[in-house]
Amino acid sequence: MKYSIFSLARAALSGHKNWQRTWRDATPKDRYDVVIIGGGGHGLATAWFLASEYGIKNVAVLEKGWIGSGNAGRNTTIIRSNYGLPGNTGFYELSMKLWERMEQDLNYNAMVSQRGVINLYHSDAQRDAYARRGNTMRINGIDAELLDLAAVRKMIPFLNFDNARFPVQGGLLQRRGGTARHDAVVWGYAHAASELGVDIIQNCEVTGFVRDANGKVTGVETSRGKIGAGKVGMAVAGSSSRVAAMAGLRLPIESHVLQAFVSEAIKPLIPGVMTFGAGHFYVSQSDKGGLVFGGDIDGYNSYAQRGNMPVMEDVCEGGMALMPMIGRVRLLRQWGGIMDMSMDGSPIIDKTPVDGLYLNAGWCYGGFKATPGSGFVFAHLLARDESHEEAARFRLDRFRTGAMIDEKGQGAQPNLH
Amino acid sequence: MRIACSFCGERELGEFTYLGDAKPVRPEAGASEDEVFDYVYLRDNVAGATSEYWYHGGGCRAWLKVTRNTLTHEISSIEPAAGAGAAKVGA
């Protein structure tokens, strides 16, 4: 069903009684060409690109709960392509370009809002690091601007410029960065993929892999029975290690908890996305009016989807240090997601040593912005059996060879990325 | 979270720093690149009870081996690292 103001108006006349399900409630078939494990943004985007770009429509997306129940549904909705290292830079820009056409591609309003992302700097060293990164972006054809203090003051006059422990000196701005409505991304891909014939199967937990005599994966065991597959793609960030373990794989990944917070809704206060450079705090304001903010991961391995107070306090301290005008705004809700923290802070999109099993993992806390790009390149890998050129460095063996993509320079310690 | 330091008693989370899984053991000198790679990079990433290293840096500076459930954060046992304090270790 085509969505538009006209279809809405027509539906209004009939009391909205004629709307169909946003995606079909599919029953698992015996076999698919491709089975995607994980009905989050990445899995659904992969399915949609398989169907729309690569003509592979006999595809199932298996979701153990409800679609979007993982990190797709509990992130801070930021999109940006301001990465500094080869491998990341081009990939995230590919993703950004797909964001820019998503709504028209999908006939679903995901509220992609390019109101800008600014990373503030507070020292010469930080400025230099941002200059390096911004120049990388520009060399790759990505928009970036280095703002000095006067320009930041003009753009965001309400920051704490004059009474700060670590005064703002400037910022790296990507105007094309911004936010998107996270749930709508999930529903939009589900809607569009379903329209192309992809089966979206909820409440279907994968419990094992079916292997042939050569060890090749030929299907999955699920809570809803065995499902055959030509190829199986994993897009289960947060649970990557657990699912990979069913195929006997150990990954360079740890699961960590990242908390996020939203305030009560208030009238428009904050433009775009801002990241504090002298503490752990980033913030944007949702269309509904809530300040959506977060900071550092809690720092310990966790699958509990909830965090503890020290980080909550640390984040609010950052917020108050940066903009003490939010002191009387109230924090409404706190939640936690499971981050697939890789050993260099960058993702893995690659074949695995197990024939027929493909991996999309290790997104750390940056998976949301990658959603369309991840779907696109993972679909490419599944369809063509070779990496898309913009994902060629996201290899699983890079840790073995030493070709890490370590933006933060923290090494093999996931909680520091 | 509160962690009962083997030496200081129960303390709040903010006094501790997390390192990670305590199961991998650093290979002896002369180990192969593959063995060291496994030690440095590969993790079981257990969903459930797992043993891990925490540092009481905001207290007595002891490294602790904490058995903690990653699904519930419940801590079931804590012991000091072999070399915490002055105990003689090995021959």
Add this chain to the structure above:
Amino acid sequence: MAGAQTHRLGNGGLVDRSAPLNFRFDGKAFSGFQGDTLASALIANGVKLVGRSFKYHRPRGILTAGSEEPNALVELRTGARREPNTKATTAELYDGLEAASQNRWPSLRHDVMSVNQLFAPIFVAGFYYKTFMWPAKFWEAIYEPAIRRAAGLGRAAGIADPDHYDKAWAHCDVLIAGSGPAGLAAALAAGRAGARVILCEEDFVLGGRLLSDGGMIDGEPAAEWISRTLAELAGMPDVRVMTRTTLFGVYDGGTYGAIERVNDHLPSPPEHQVRQRLWRIVAKRCVVAAGAIERPIVFAGNDTPGVMMASAMRTYVARYAATPAKRIALFTNNEDGWRTVETALGAGLQIAAVIDARPEISPAHRSLASKGGFPVLHGSVSGVDGGKDGVRKIAVSLTGGARAEVEADGLAVSGGWNPAVGLTSYHRGRPKWRSDISAFVPDGAPPGMVAAGAANGDFGLGACLSQGFAAGAAAAHDAGRTGNAGSAPVADDEVFSLTPLWHVAGKGKAFVDYQHDVTASDIELAQREGFESVEHLKRYTTLGMATDQGKTSNVAGLAIMAAVSGRSIPETGTTIYRPPYVPVAIGAFAGHHRDGTFHATRLTPSHHWAVEQGAVFVDTGLWKRAQWYPRAGEKDWLESVTREVKAVRSGVGFCDVSTLGKIDVHGPDAGAFLDRVYINTFSNLAVGKARYGLMLREDGIVYDDGTTSRLAEDHYFLTTTTAKAGLVMQHLEFCRQVLFPELDVQLTSVSDQWAQFSIAGPSARELLKQIVDESEDLSNEGFPFMGAREVTLRGGLKARLFRISFSGEMAFEISVPARFGDAMARNLMLAGAPFGVTPYGTEALGVMRVEKGHIAGPELSGTTTAADLGLGKMMSTKKDYIGRVMAGREALVAPDRQVVVGIKPTDETRRLRSGAHIIPKGQTPGPGNDQGYVTSVCFSPTLNQWIGLALVERGRERIGEIVHAHDPLRGEDYDVELCNPVFYDPDGGRQRG
């Protein structure tokens, strides 16, 4: 006195009529009494319209009398203290209070945005996902700004919060949430048993529902029992009762979060006091006696001002002596709702009718009705005739199909009670369904926590008291307190009979979530479109996502979803409960960590001397370091820094380098230990010598560097970079305690023990001679380059002296106990006067290190190998050390890696900037030829031009090549020559001489 309090009863209530208070709402003057909330005072003044809803801007009145309020949100206070979305139902009245309605324009009565109601047929749940997509550019430009302006509720102040907050810790055996009958009984039992008790009550008066509903306890009226109980608790030194304090969250290990509104009941906090305080409470056990929340019934017009929860209605009458209506109708599906009738009659108010959805009512109530002269209608409310000014008429569908009308100016509604299951569910537990009360009750709880009384689904007064008491006693016992708790207070249990009723079909909008304008038909639409999972339902319709987090709406929403999807309510399930229980000011979580006290500040031993010298300071981690020392007449920093560098290179200067991490490494195996953590060897370092060391991470990447000296056979003194001091200590302790526990080595941070100064320049030795005892031999033979030893200063003070150089000049570092650091700086000035000694800051230090080609933070980026930094030869092949094996991986030894080289502009007048990229000359910059970047730059006074260091692909093989520096961010492009990174004295003669 402003306003007449037309709706205040002549007597009764817990307000202090001797303390009248003036306040303003939307600019209009009113009065109330001490003990009022803003809501009760508005009611006492006959105000019915208090707010507008989120989406349709529908007129709304006060629905509840507590923190679950969805409607009566106001902007409280003005200017920098303006607090949006403040619940009038919990805001305590104070003299001079100013509040304004929100989310309306130009006024509450005439809100232009209420035009949205006309579009309501289109503005259904999720409508925005289906439109606003074309043309693509219109989203940010037109649609979204309009949506954003319309959305949101109140306005934040927009200027810095002038009030202070702090945070505190508390510890107890038994923590109790709520001071109703269950909470007070729990406190009594635990306190008598000898437990350390903290009781948190969010209200400013203790007693919970007893304050409104009364009752008889131990044979006396509830109010008397409360006083007696509070007196007993007050006599227990280890029982702490905290009012105005909400327990909002439970975290791991028995850590709880609570917010205390210390001074929100005053116009502004008294001097030296905070507005609010965040408590981190560590409790062995917790009794949740947070009560229950009465739930609405969904029917057409249920959001009309004047429709109010039945329990709230009697709270306003009984506790505040304020009358929301004069002629009240009750719509109930349970026995408890009838108490409002009793209260209203007792206060002399009229009952228009009781509409009871149950098939049967008790004979007692039937006789009450005949005595009170009001009809009892079996059926449901199907519509409300009214508007901004309140309820006028109520349409009733009678059981059997007939219809009736009731004239009333207020409608009390009771759909039953939902236990407050938040706290017990915050560890992702899901509550279970109890069909006898048709409500979710806790099903387990985080470790150490138990619910009691109404929070556990047991609503009778007797049950609340006995359960609370038992829970308090058990909690104390579990916490090891075994005193005699005595016997529980006793009261009768009221009958609670309920026939579930969630939604009355009818014409017109029937609201489930008042604040977010989610209607019953929105839920039906969500189901139709496949959003059947409760989480999808929530996200698609925004049910339960408003400031009240669905406290009054969630269960009704689930029930409607269950009905339309043909599942039971427990099958439908609940969403995940998340803290905080009530919204908490962000400022409170920050406490005093804001502005200049956001983080601690570290000061070097000579800090105040440097302040006297007029130094400009730079933040380096937590440190304040002297960046340069400007002198009169110098026009900019560059002039000052240039002078400082020249002074060092031609004479002598000194710099406080105490910020370096310093670690004593003791023990017979100290040398062996250092061999394992550094890539080079230290066990063969002679006593009295220093050596530069480089350590790797286990992944083979450079971690840190510094100079380590051997002061005795079993004592090394190790230094780290300023940035990594704490981390290196942690790493070394890990190596000592975990990796190499067999080594006999001890580590102690002595960073703060020593004030350390670098004294550099051709005259450094002459200066030093003035300061050290004349017996000390400082000659090149007596104390050669890389020497390290203890020396005696004139006056007898012992110091450590190191002949090491970062500047490339003849240089020393001298350490004195830190309290002499200030004196050392002053004495260096005195002793150096004849040599023109010049204090220099971190900028000059940085210039000289770049001139010397030394690596520092920008090159130690966490991605560079020893070989990248030109230090590959230091990697010992004769021993194992941290990082050795991984450093050999193919990509880390690849020939095309980016390595450190020097750069100088071909145009000697050109300024360099860090962050510019290196592109082969003559090529168009692109991802394929981006060969590196500039890491560090400075103006070299020595070379009289800008120079820099860069990481460049195969850089060392390309010395002499002209490449292109590309800096599009700053619009700069220029040629630079790749050169030896050691610009100054490459042979090192000066530092050894």
Add this chain to the structure above:
Amino acid sequence: MVEFSWVSRSPLEHALVTGTDGARGIEAGISLTEIRNFDLIQVMARRGQAAELGQAAKARFGVAVPDAPKAVRTSDATLIWSGPDQFFVLSKGGKHTMQTLEPALSGSLSDQSHARVLVSISGAKARTMLAKLSSIDLHPDAFPVGAAAATSMDHTSVTLWRGGDRTDGQAVFNVLMFATFAESLWHTMLDSGAEYGVDINHTERLA
């Protein structure tokens, strides 16, 4: 030849202003006293030598070295547990120094006399104020006289112990804090105590 004066300056010399701070017109609820003249030596046992060190220390000080977080007073020193198999020797300036202890104790010794600042906190509101700074339970039952903790205040490592009560019965809490953080933490202490009124002093006398 210039004559040098080697004046020892406390890290708090600039920030500490004797007198009262915060709320006035009430009896100050907090008393803060900096103790300026002390020697502080950290002693760590060598591997397998904890018992020997304990014996040597007992011989030297006449009391058993604390093997748990406690502070033990002797006639001329306080021995404060600082970690497993390690302790501080705190004494009046010049009493127990590196020079006197190194020969007597068979361990690894480091001078910390200049690395720390010592502040003692007492008064009717001392515990209330410390609750803002410390996550340690300072209830008299949980933290009696002689109790000690290696802990953190305001994200900064400190050693905290309860000394002997004041003559008026008030508890006394001693805090050893890192010298370079001292001024910052001092201001935090003043902020925390301001609402109760703070009496500020310094002394050369170690109690």
